[in-house]
Amino acid sequence: MAAVPVIPRSTCRLFGAIKALGTMKNTVILVHGPKGCVYHITYILGMRGDHPPRIYSTCLDEQDVIFGAERKLAGAIEELDCTLSPDLIAVLSCCASDIIGEDVASAVSSASVSARTLAVDSGGFEGDHPGGYHDTLAAIASALAGSSGTVDPCRVNLLGVLRSGPDLSEMKRLLSSVGVRTGAVFTAGSGPGDFARAGDAALNLVLCETSGLGAAEVLRDRFGTPFRIVDLPVGRPATDRFLSSVLEALGRTYDPPPAIPAPPSLPGRLRIALFSGPARAVAFSEFLSGLHCPPRLVILDLMPPSPERIRQAAGPDSEILIMPASREIEDHLDRAGINLILGGLLERPFAVSRNIPSIDVMHASQVTFGYGGEENLVRRIREAASRMVLD
Incomplete structure (x- = not known):
């Protein structure tokens, strides 16, 4: 079969594992592989504004690839434990170490350290970044979660939250x-x-099904904790539904605050393209539809658990593209007359080449959850609309 060249719009399993571990407290990440893997992922995370942690590498060279480097790995783990005194050392494989058959788990278990250790199989060619998210969270739930034996009826865990920042604080x-x-x-x-103490929670809230569902199933099987998949609270109606759903699952009733006037509709001539993962696609599509400005295009970077949910949220006049190629995206942007992009840094070139504004709603730099998030989003969209020249 002839190879078909593509411009990738997703990345590897190693990136997903690093992203899942990267905002954890007092945690050291060690990648058993060549230095380039760590350098480029750190560079990408820095460009995205993710404040990447210090990620270490064993810097495999030609000799290591030929003769093996498990002793080198064990020594690196011990050195990091001695010099940094972390609570956790997460050791990740990559394409190179997987190809040469390095037994990363064995090297991790042989290292003499005070810190907790976690071996994560994250060879890039074995899957994509959503798989890295999913498997890393499930591994943490399996290896690190515990319980005092007493369930707190008012305590919940949040699953599938990989970014610290204003939205997490607001939630x-x-x-x-x-x-x-x-x-x-x-x-x-x-x-x-x-x-x-994860097993002490009365409920696990899955905020991103793609990354958090596996961990929720592990915690259910280990501790009997029920879980509920919830929509992100983007906008006032969604915020009320979120809180009502959580309290209902805990056997309580939600008493909504007094009604306040809804924000005014967005400019009717906006033609918005939304680039997102599945969880945010549902939340933002419903938010925009509630302001009488549904997205004309929704472009998903991975296969959603329920495409129909996104179609319902976006409405009948929206087109849904699932994991499209770059050329297909270009064609649909032009055909739909898109004049505003909501997405992340990867979408900026599409906006720049069309001289249209873009708003980063993906990387947790500003609040999008709750009532305050609604005000912020409406303000930013209106500011973008005021700068554009509408047909």
Whole structure:
């Protein structure tokens, strides 16, 4: 079969594993592979504004590839433990170490260290970054989660949250406002000490099914904790539904705050393309539709668990593209007359080449959850609309 060249719009399993571990507290990440893997992922995370952690590499060279480097790996683990005194050392394989058959798990178990250790199979060619998210969170739930033996009826864990920042803070505030305590977050801002009581939660909230469902199933099987897949609270109606769903699962009733006027509709001539993963695609499509400005295009970077949910949220006049090639995206942007892009950094070239504005809603730099998030999003979209020249 002839090879078909493509411009990739997704990355490898190793990236997903590093992203899942990268915002954990007092955690060291060690990649058993060539230095280029770590350099380029760190560079990408820095460009995205993710404040990447210090990610270490064993820097495999030609001799290591020929003769093996498991002793080198064990020594590197011990050196990091001695010099940094972390709570957790996460050791990741990559394409090179997997191809030459390095037994990373064995090297990890042979190292003499004080820190907790976690071996993650993350060879890039074995899958894509969503698989890295999913498997890393499931591995953490399996290896690090514990319980005191007493369930707190007002405590929930958040699963599938990989970014610290304003949205995570707002979600914790929203839950606290209705008397619900946030336990462990898988994984942003958490550490082994937080996971040690993950089994004490009365409920696990899966905020991203792609990354968090596997961990939820592990915690259910280990501790009997039920889980609920919830939509992200983008906009006022979605925020009320989110809180109502959480309290219902905990056997309580939600008392919504007094109604306040809805924000005015967005300019009717906006033609928005939304680039997103499945969880945000549902939330933002419903938010935009509620402001009488549904997205004309929704471009998904991975296969959604439920494409129909996204179609319902976006409405009948929206076109859904699932994992399209770059040329297909270009054609649909032009055909739909898109004049505003909501997405991330990867979408900026599409906006620049068309001289249209783009808003980054993917990388947690500004709040998008809750009532305050709605005000922020409406303001930013209106500011973008005021700068554009509409047909």
